Amino acid sequence: MAWDYVKKYKLCVFILITFTAGCTLPFQVMRLDLSEIERQLYDEARLWKGTRYVHGGNDANGIDCSGLVSRVYEKLFNIRLPRDTSQQAIVGVPISKSELRAGDLVFFSRYSKLNHVGIYLKNGEFVHASTKSGVIISHLEDEYWQKIYRTSRRVLH
DSSP states (O other): OHHHHHHHHHHHHHHHHHHHTTOOOOTHHHHHHHHHHHHHHHHHHHHHTTOOBOTTOEETTEEOHHHHHHHHHHHHHOOOOOSSHHHHTTSSEEEOGGGOOTTOEEEEOSSSSOOEEEEEOSTTEEEEEETTTEEEEEETTSHHHHHHEEEEEEOOO
């Protein structure tokens, strides 16, 4: 959590210095941050890819969807998320599917209760722990995911 504040502080100082010097903030600064998040998420997805699904699992021996989300967020962003999907679904702010960007959480349900979560990567792709295939990258536009998609949340601002 403290690391988050340091990054935000540095960005604020940079913006303040840039504006007081009479310059404008280059668009690339924000785009580079997003592409860096994308790169880190894809690298992390590659590390976890193929890890088998284990309900309640939380490590390389077996992991479930909310465990994967928790581990990735803590490692990459130093953010501790709740361990269970329904609790993760109330963290951050709700966003529409059309607003998705790298790092956003995507939630799914075949019933009334949210029971699956993944991390959005880009171009419709998200990483998650599938009960059948373990950790994989899937596409939101696949018929199955379209049918059970419920909501998204933004934790990274």
